[in-house]
């Protein structure tokens with residue numbers, strides 16, 4: 001079956017079909033027009049966009065498709081090199097870092113980071129408390145401060161101290177600038193990118209400053225070893241690959257430090273912001289979260305044993321990720337010429353994009369209420385009964401998210417402590433979702449107020 005394509009222009013192919021300020025929205029729109037699969041020509045590249053369960057599920061077959069690092073992700077390599085997120089699977093350093101770091105991100109490793117997460121979440125809540133119930137909070141900015149500080153402290157024992165300052169740490173601002181620029185560059189033609197030489201010079205300087213700070217953190221750890229530290233820096237510097245016996249190189253450690261900061265903060269903060277948007281737009285779901293938190297915690301301090309009991313909280317997060325997660329597309333490459341879902345022929349040098357929002361609302365899997373926020377759909381075995389590969393906000397197979405456990409623990413802790421202690425309200429109840437777009441998406445201008453619940457002080 002031929003793959004539909006919007007009519008291309010003679011010179012620019014389908015460049016005109018994409019809004020460079022919000023590629024994801026263009027992809028969602030094109031999926032509505034062209035259906036489960038469509039093709040775009042951009043410069044010399046052919047892109048195939050899959051938006052249904054059937055097509056995406058087929059692309060999760062690793063014997064025929066691998067992760068492809070191209071477009072914006074390839075641009076991010078200027079910052080993160082062959083760090084885990086942006087490495088090609090066959091790159092040697094990906095294997096070494098993956099094998100050394102997988103156990104550190106396992107359940108035991110993450111549990112050791114409880115104290116660090118608690119430290120940062122408490123800073124945020126204390127600050128909210130001090131500013132009082134009339135203070136208007138920019139949700140995405142607060143959660144970005146939280147997740148950045150948490151990854152800095154838990155991963156490298158470094159305090160960015162965003163909650164002790166009015167402006168975000170320069171490292172965060174640099175990173176946002178660089179990622180936005182990578183997002184733009186990834187959608188432009190090579191000749192258009194050549195014209196951005198002034199921005200390129202600024203981006204290069206920002207990248208150097210960030211990598212220099214990571215190097216300083218490493219040097220400090222070498223000068224003052226902390227054998228009892230529970231962060232990731234010791235295993236990154238000392239750990240040996242069980243397969244080759246090698247340690248990570250100095251450059252690979254820096255690539256992965258920056259990678260964790262990139263991959264670990266906007267994703268988690270975006271998810272928390274989307275979640276609170278949905279909970280506040282659907283007050284009965286907010287109440288369901290609050291009832292569970294009150295039943296499990298009451299006014300007792302949160303402890304690791306409570307995590308497995310906060311089931312509705314977990315599924316509310318899963319539902320926010322299904323509805324519209326911070327990462328909107330996954331990139332795959334066919335290993336040879338093949339047919340997607342047995343019908344759509346693709347060449348080996350084409351890029352396949354998995355269009356996550358329409359895919360995770362496909363009525364064939366989610367029924368006709370896929371456009372509604374309903375954490376209940378996952379309760380009572382609903383999550384386990386999903387067909388394979390139906391819920392995919394954390395990526396696929398061996399290249400899926402190494403930080404998933406870290407993110408889930410941090411998010412459940414944050415929601416539980418927020419709802420236990422505060423009544424959260426929308427600052428402007430008429431607010432409707434608009435998006436901030438960089439490499440990931442998150443709510444824009446979504447403001448909340450928090451009022452301490454009586455008896456919870």
Ligand code: HEM
Nearest residue numbers: 084085263264267268271393394395399400401402403407
């Ligand atoms: C990979 C999503 C949090 C570190 C990925 C991928 C997705 C994803 C979709 C695969 C990307 C691809 O195939 O190109 C998320 C979401 C998060 C989250 C939705 C939060 C809600 C985190 C955190 C960390 C992290 C907290 C670090 C502490 C990574 C790394 C990779 C990755 C290193 C690359 C893994 C590899 O290919 O070996 N993530 N992530 N992520 N994530 Fe996350």
